Amino acid sequence: MKKQLEEITIHSFRGIKDLELSGLGRINLIVGPNNSGKTSILEAISYYCNPMNPIKIYEIADRIGVSNYRKNQESLKWLFPHPDRSKDYPYFYGEIEITSSGKYEVFKATASLERRQIIYGYNEKIEQGVDNNRLVPGQETLTGSELNLSSFVSRPGLKSINNINQDTNEFHAKFVFRDNKDYQHDPDKGYHHLPCNLLSPSMTHNTDDYFVEKLSETIKNNGIQYLMDVLKILDPDITDIEIMDTRARVYIKDKKNDFSPIGIYGDGVKRGILFALNLSLIPGGIFLIDEIESSLHTTVLQKVFTWLVSSCKKLGIQLFTTTHSLEAIDAILTATRQSKKTDIVIYRLKKDKDGTTSAKRLDTENLSILRNELGSEVR
Amino acid sequence: MGRNYALFGVEGPHDQAFISRILRKLLGFKSFKGNFNGLEDKIWEYFIPNYDKSANLYKRLNMPSILYNDDISVALWCDEGINGLKINLPLKLNYWDDSYREALTAFGLFIDADEANPVDIVTDYSQIYQSLFPNFPSTPGEVDTNVIKTGIYVFPDNSNKGILETILIDCGKKKFPQSIEFAEEFLNNVNSTKELTKPDLKEFGKPFGCDKAIVASMASILKPGKTNTVSINDNEWVSEDTRSILKDVIRFIKEILDL
Numbered sequence: 001m002k003k004q005l006e007e008i009t010i011h012s013f014r015g016i017k018d019l020e021l022s023g024l025g026r027i028n029l030i031v032g033p034n035n036s037g038k039t040s041i042l043e044a045i046s047y048y049c050n051p052m053n054p055i056k057i058y059e060i061a062d063r064i065g066v067s068n069y070r071k072n073q074e075s076l077k078w079l080f081p082h083p084d085r086s087k088d089y090p091y092f093y094g095e096i097e098i099t100s101s102g103k104y105e106v107f108k109a110t111a112s113l114e115r116r117q118i119i120y121g122y123n124e125k126i127e128q129g130v131d132n133n134r135l136v137p138g139q140e141t142l143t144g145s146e147l148n149l150s151s152f153v154s155r156p157g158l159k160s161i162n163n164i165n166q167d168t169n170e171f172h173a174k175f176v177f178r179d180n181k182d183y184q185h186d187p188d189k190g191y192h193h194l195p196c197n198l199l200s201p202s203m204t205h206n207t208d209d210y211f212v213e214k215l216s217e218t219i220k221n222n223g224i225q226y227l228m229d230v231l232k233i234l235d236p237d238i239t240d241i242e243i244m245d246t247r248a249r250v251y252i253k254d255k256k257n258d259f260s261p262i263g264i265y266g267d268g269v270k271r272g273i274l275f276a277l278n279l280s281l282i283p284g285g286i287f288l289i290d291e292i293e294s295s296l297h298t299t300v301l302q303k304v305f306t307w308l309v310s311s312c313k314k315l316g317i318q319l320f321t322t323t324h325s326l327e328a329i330d331a332i333l334t335a336t337r338q339s340k341k342t343d344i345v346i347y348r349l350k351k352d353k354d355g356t357t358s359a360k361r362l363d364t365e366n367l368s369i370l371r372n373e374l375g376s377e378v379r
Numbered sequence: 380m381g382r383n384y385a386l387f388g389v390e391g392p393h394d395q396a397f398i399s400r401i402l403r404k405l406l407g408f409k410s411f412k413g414n415f416n417g418l419e420d421k422i423w424e425y426f427i428p429n430y431d432k433s434a435n436l437y438k439r440l441n442m443p444s445i446l447y448n449d450d451i452s453v454a455l456w457c458d459e460g461i462n463g464l465k466i467n468l469p470l471k472l473n474y475w476d477d478s479y480r481e482a483l484t485a486f487g488l489f490i491d492a493d494e495a496n497p498v499d500i501v502t503d504y505s506q507i508y509q510s511l512f513p514n515f516p517s518t519p520g521e522v523d524t525n526v527i528k529t530g531i532y533v534f535p536d537n538s539n540k541g542i543l544e545t546i547l548i549d550c551g552k553k554k555f556p557q558s559i560e561f562a563e564e565f566l567n568n569v570n571s572t573k574e575l576t577k578p579d580l581k582e583f584g585k586p587f588g589c590d591k592a593i594v595a596s597m598a599s600i601l602k603p604g605k606t607n608t609v610s611i612n613d614n615e616w617v618s619e620d621t622r623s624i625l626k627d628v629i630r631f632i633k634e635i636l637d638l
Contacts, residue, residue, distance in 0.1 A: 326429055334433040350476065366470055375428030375440040376471055
């Protein structure tokens with residue numbers, strides 16, 4: 001069965017240039033030294049799944065966490081490749097470009113970012129609401145960024161999309177962001193996208209509101225069983241999970257205690273909860289997990305990953321994950337081999353001397369030989 | 380340390396012990412003793428095995444022998460079985476960081492002819508390894524002297540049928556001639572008894588089974604209770620007295636390592 005992504009090429013995204021990941025599997029492991037671009041690949045895929053949504057791009061950029069002050073602009077520009085700027089136009093930050101093949105209708109997405117010193121006068125239509133104040137020409141110099149997003153679709157007219165010619169297979173949109181102003185995004189216009197979630201290790205520290213929101217959606221989408229299955233692996237005494245009290249918080253019940261707030265549980269339990277909450281909301285989509293082994297004790301790796309691989313298969317999800325752990329690789333490999341017709345591919349990244357990133361690929365069979373028969377290092 | 384690096388692939392622990400002993404006793408190399416912190420040549424870390432606990436826990440994993448002098452460090456990678464040097468090692472080399480593989484100054488294979496024509500065997504290996512080392516030769520015993528020297532030695536002598544034990548017996552006949560004679564006599568006597576059944580003699584009856592048994596018989600005297608590998612490693616099969624028997628192998632090693 002064709003996967004959403006059979007092959008993806010990151011032509012430019014942050015520090016990655018012309019990286020081709022061909023022969024993608026249902027389960028994709030990305031390994032390599034520190035700073036080789038593993039997390040950047042997940043971020044690139046996350047962007048590619050929602051190439052016309054500027055809020056998603058900001059969410060990706062915010063993970064970089066440059067600063068809180070002016071974080072929107074500062075974070076955003078570091079997603080772009082920053083080419084050598086010409087003397088004539090120093091404010092262009094370069095272009096992101098990604099292409100792919102597979103079941104996903106989008107086969108190419110681009111984004112460019114330019115800084116603007118004077119944006120628009122009030123007579124000019126602002127593509128996306130910057131704020132509700134009308135701009136008075138000449139009275140103030142405005143600074144901000146213009147984000148241009150494009151996606152190219154292989155099946156034009158697939159959906160009825162507002163304001164888009166159904167015969168076209170190209171979609172373009174421009175978004176303007178003023179410095180130090182919150183961005184207000186119009187409702188989704190129905191551009192082609194893939195359900196996708198990106199999970200980073202730090203998310204175990206997310207607020208209660210985040211867990212409540214995700215759990216509510218999971219319950220609505222009948223995904224609670226996935227959550228209970230993984231919780232029982234992490235702590236067999238856990239019997240239930242609910243949203244309770246007047247402030248709407250997540251509580252977990254176990255055999256020894258009554259309901260206790262999620263905050264008192266360790267990062268391992270929260271990590272398992274995040275796995276389940278995120279994947280149950282993206283059937284048929286892409287699940288991106290950074291440092292999959294994070295917060296998980298070695299004794300639960302095999303069971304958790306067996307559950308994860310099986311759940312991804314049931315929900316038709318394609319998984320991309322980074323790891324530094326050989327134990328995690330072995331556990332995922334074993335889980336994949338136990339799951340019929342599920343393939344795993346590993347890509348080991350390397351930053352070459354000229355700054356480009358290359359990848360060595362192993363399929364299921366060869367990864368098994370190197371690990372099971374030779375005990376070979378594959379990271 | 381600024382050494383050059385060479386990687387040899389061999390078919391079994393006997394071959395590993397044999398080449399190791401030649402390097403140590405006849406060519407002056409020292410042996411890495413196994414202390415990770417003492418491994419000066421980090422290029423070989425890729426070959427240090429890491430157990431996969433979900434795999435067969437009784438399966439022995441390959442740890443190469445590492446020998447060195449001031450100028451060159453040699454790793455002897457041993458992989459038994461049909462897939463060993465034809466599938467597993469090429470796969471491992473393909474996945475290796477290109478910069479490390481390109482840092483090799485020599486790559487060689489040591490294999491048995493068994494009952495095949497050495498030229499036919501080498502053709503198979505050449506086709507496999509030329510994707511990694513484009514100048515890998517197709518002639519047994521030949522060393523290609525391009526940027527990375529490559530070659531394949533087919534026991535016993537790149538021309539005839541046989542195995543490593545064929546050379547070892549020749550060495551044994553030089554070093555312990557009477558003992559070898561007694562060993563051969565012993566095996567002839569055992570073979571002629573009616574005590575041992577066909578299943579008992581299955582391995583002995585295979586091509587070169589008798590040669591292996593002669594070496595094992597000697598090893599049981601030289602190193603009682605130990606394996607052939609230990610005997611090959613520790614005893615005088617390879618010594619100054621048998622240097623003349625080993626001249627072809629020594630010539631190949633010296634040429635490929637540029638000694």
